[in-house]
Amino acid sequence: MNRLHQAAILSHKPMGRGYYRIVLKAPEMASSALPGQFVMVRVSDTLDPLLARPFGISSVLSKTSLEILYRVVGRGTALLAGRDRGQTLGLLGPLGKGFPLPDKKTTPVLVAGGSGFPPLHFLAQRVGSGAHLFLGSRDKESLPPTAIVKSFRDACAKVHIATEDGSAGTKGMTTDILNAFLTKMEKKSPLVLYACGPHAMLAAVGRIAAEHSIPCYVSMEERMACGLGACMGCSIPMKSGGYKRACKEGPVFDSRDIDWSERVSVKIQGSEFKVRR
Amino acid sequence: MMIVKNKTKPDLSIDFAGIKLKNPVLTASGTFGYGEEFGEFVDLNKLGGVIVKGISLNPIKGNPPPRIWETPSGMLNAIGLENPGVDVFLNEKLPYLRKFDTAVIVNMFGYSLEEYVAVAERLNGARGISGIEVNISCPNVKAGGMAFGTDLKATFELLSAIRKTTKLPVIAKLSPNVTDVTAFAKAARDAGCDGLSLINTLLGMAIDVRCRKPRLANCTGGLSGPAIRPVAVRMVWQTAKAVSLPIIGMGGIVTGEDALEFILAGASAVAVGTANFVNPRATLDVVKGIERVMIEQGVGVLSELVGKVSVP
Ligand SMILES: Cc1cc2nc3c(=O)[nH]c(=O)nc-3n(C[C@H](O)[C@H](O)[C@H](O)COP(=O)(O)OP(=O)(O)OC[C@H]3O[C@@H](n4cnc5c(N)ncnc54)[C@H](O)[C@@H]3O)c2cc1C
Ligand SMILES: Cc1cc2nc3c(=O)[nH]c(=O)nc-3n(C[C@H](O)[C@H](O)[C@H](O)COP(=O)(O)O)c2cc1C
Ligand code: FES
Numbered sequence: 001m002n003r004l005h006q007a008a009i010l011s012h013k014p015m016g017r018g019y020y021r022i023v024l025k026a027p028e029m030a031s032s033a034l035p036g037q038f039v040m041v042r043v044s045d046t047l048d049p050l051l052a053r054p055f056g057i058s059s060v061l062s063k064t065s066l067e068i069l070y071r072v073v074g075r076g077t078a079l080l081a082g083r084d085r086g087q088t089l090g091l092l093g094p095l096g097k098g099f100p101l102p103d104k105k106t107t108p109v110l111v112a113g114g115s116g117f118p119p120l121h122f123l124a125q126r127v128g129s130g131a132h133l134f135l136g137s138r139d140k141e142s143l144p145p146t147a148i149v150k151s152f153r154d155a156c157a158k159v160h161i162a163t164e165d166g167s168a169g170t171k172g173m174t175t176d177i178l179n180a181f182l183t184k185m186e187k188k189s190p191l192v193l194y195a196c197g198p199h200a201m202l203a204a205v206g207r208i209a210a211e212h213s214i215p216c217y218v219s220m221e222e223r224m225a226c227g228l229g230a231c232m233g234c235s236i237p238m239k240s241g242g243y244k245r246a247c248k249e250g251p252v253f254d255s256r257d258i259d260w261s262e263r264v265s266v267k268i269q270g271s272e273f274k275v276r277r
Numbered sequence: 278m279m280i281v282k283n284k285t286k287p288d289l290s291i292d293f294a295g296i297k298l299k300n301p302v303l304t305a306s307g308t309f310g311y312g313e314e315f316g317e318f319v320d321l322n323k324l325g326g327v328i329v330k331g332i333s334l335n336p337i338k339g340n341p342p343p344r345i346w347e348t349p350s351g352m353l354n355a356i357g358l359e360n361p362g363v364d365v366f367l368n369e370k371l372p373y374l375r376k377f378d379t380a381v382i383v384n385m386f387g388y389s390l391e392e393y394v395a396v397a398e399r400l401n402g403a404r405g406i407s408g409i410e411v412n413i414s415c416p417n418v419k420a421g422g423m424a425f426g427t428d429l430k431a432t433f434e435l436l437s438a439i440r441k442t443t444k445l446p447v448i449a450k451l452s453p454n455v456t457d458v459t460a461f462a463k464a465a466r467d468a469g470c471d472g473l474s475l476i477n478t479l480l481g482m483a484i485d486v487r488c489r490k491p492r493l494a495n496c497t498g499g500l501s502g503p504a505i506r507p508v509a510v511r512m513v514w515q516t517a518k519a520v521s522l523p524i525i526g527m528g529g530i531v532t533g534e535d536a537l538e539f540i541l542a543g544a545s546a547v548a549v550g551t552a553n554f555v556n557p558r559a560t561l562d563v564v565k566g567i568e569r570v571m572i573e574q575g576v577g578v579l580s581e582l583v584g585k586v587s588v589p
Binding site for chain 1 (some may be wrong): 309329352494502
């Protein structure tokens with residue numbers, strides 16, 4: 001299978017709340033991509049910015065097309081937002097290992113924090129209608145775009161929302177409502193957790209999963225250069241000592257394997273950009 | 278420049294320190310894994326050779342993340358020489374490379390002269406290795422490379438000891454983080470090295486002004502990519518004038534034209550590094566690009582271009 005593509009942009013639109021939706025024509029990728037896998041996107045054909053940007057696959061729309069949902073956070077994503085329908089984008093993927101899918105008896109519980117929802121959106125579409133989704137953010141405006149929340153509602157049994165300021169859903173942390181839900185549900189059916197979002201949230205979800213003895217898979221973010229396991233740039237610290245590569249062994253890991261204590265002292269991302277709507 | 282009116286396929290082959298290369302394009306250490314990572318994009322038979330990620334006696338865990346940071350037309354890295362160690366390399370990585378008709382050059386390093394020598398000894402008997410490239414210059418590990426690569430006496434002693442240990446061609450990979458690179462090139466020559474590689478990454482740093490913290494957990498890292506190319510071409514040119522050893526030129530090569538700059542400056546071969554991250558097929562594009570310019574310029578044999586920059 002060829003993983004290096006020039007993909008035509010079929011559609012590219014702002015979704016609200018600072019997000020863009022880009023639909024790409026990439027037949028080989030559409031037919032093989034698994035939830036949790038990602039792509040490296042060349043946001044420009046020049047050598048500055050030099051490196052491709054990693055994005056989760058948020059949906060496979062047809063045999064030939066797939067969708068990426070992204071937020072403008074810096075120079076690369078701002079350049080991407082300027083690319084128009086009809087142009088092509090250099091693309092590498094699908095990359096990494098996806099989420100291990102649950103068996104029929106197990107209820108999938110998805111937990112998305114901040115802008116971590118795109119890979120879980122693809123997962124929700126694949127695991128069937130029994131899934132529960134937990135969405136958490138600072139406030140209502142930091143939730144995923146309304147169309148995406150609706151799409152999650154269509155795909156899942158229930159969408160549970162928590163905001164820190166109470167402007168939408170329950171006031172408080174996702175992890176609080178998640179904990180209560182797990183306590184109630186674990187007597188009824190076997191559960192499995194899938195989480196993507198800020199490092200601190202993933203650590204907290206991993207801790208809750210361990211307390212409930214529920215398997216938990218987390219999708220990790222780290223800066224990437226090659227996406228192919230060659231540069232050793234995207235290291236995630238492991239409990240067993242040493243590192244694993246987010247692009248190759250990940251980005252999805254069993255939360256029990258990760259050394260959550262080796263807290264990243266340096267921010268992953270660069271400069272915050274003003275979001276153009 | 279000798280002009281041969283010949284539209285047929287030009288001859289890109291080069292004899293580098295006794296290593297037969299079908300073309301001058303190699304992969305820079307640390308940017309191409311152990312070859313297998315790029316196997317789906319590049320037919321390794323089409324490359325002059327593969328220089329593998331640096332190998333040490335024991336496995337190295339590497340630096341804490343973040344390890345990389347993008348800079349204008351370049352990147353900083355502080356990988357910390359993470360690698361599985363020489364035994365895993367020989368048992369699990371080398372067999373894959375043996376399947377190809379391409380030169381395999383093993384980049385290696387150590388934290389003491391004894392460790393360097395021990396790695397060279399292990400590599401000695403192995404089938405399928407064309408040469409070793411000694412990294413005396415990696416700027417990342419405080420206890421490692423830097424001490425050798427920036428001290429003339431240590432460079433000479435280290436390379437002499439490795440020279441005595443192995444029958445394979447020894448290529449010294451020089452650090453650009455010195456005042457006069459030609460002095461180190463001469464030390465490598467005097468130690469009996471067969472060739473030189475330059476340049477390794479330039480020591481750099483980037484700071485997050487809002488957090489007031491370095492962008493890399495390691496604080497400093499090595500700068501690579503197109504941003505460093507003019508510095509690399511200059512150093513290859515100076516070195517080629519100072520010593521007669523063959524040179525593998527590298528630093529920011531993306532196209533055939535970039536590679537030819539190094540060859541005209543005096544390099545006999547080139548290595549493509551960071552460009553592999555931008556385009557996994559970059560090495561093949563460089564081979565084709567060199568060919569194209571040779572045909573356009575009517576150059577039949579690549580070796581005729583080595584060092585042929587005409588200076589006023
Ligand atoms: C596996 C994976 C999946 C991702 N999926 C999505 C997604 O579906 N939607 C989405 O909006 N974002 C996603 N991200 C984050 C996305 O890669 C960054 O937002 C993007 O790289 C920012 O680029 P920039 O030039 O705009 O920002 P800048 O901050 O200016 O970028 C500077 C450098 O840091 C890197 N960087 C910045 N933020 C991140 C980050 N969070 N993770 C990794 N590298 C970063 C950039 O790639 C670049 O090399 C994902 C990241 C990873 C690792
Ligand atoms: C991520 C990364 C890892 C590297 N690892 C090594 C290494 O293990 N040993 C070594 O001698 N050089 C290493 N280098 C240096 C490159 O081989 C090369 O000398 C340098 O990057 C300049 O070439 P470029 O600009 O084409 O990348 C590394 C470079 C990068 C970017
Ligand atoms: S991004 Fe290069 S090894 Fe993961």
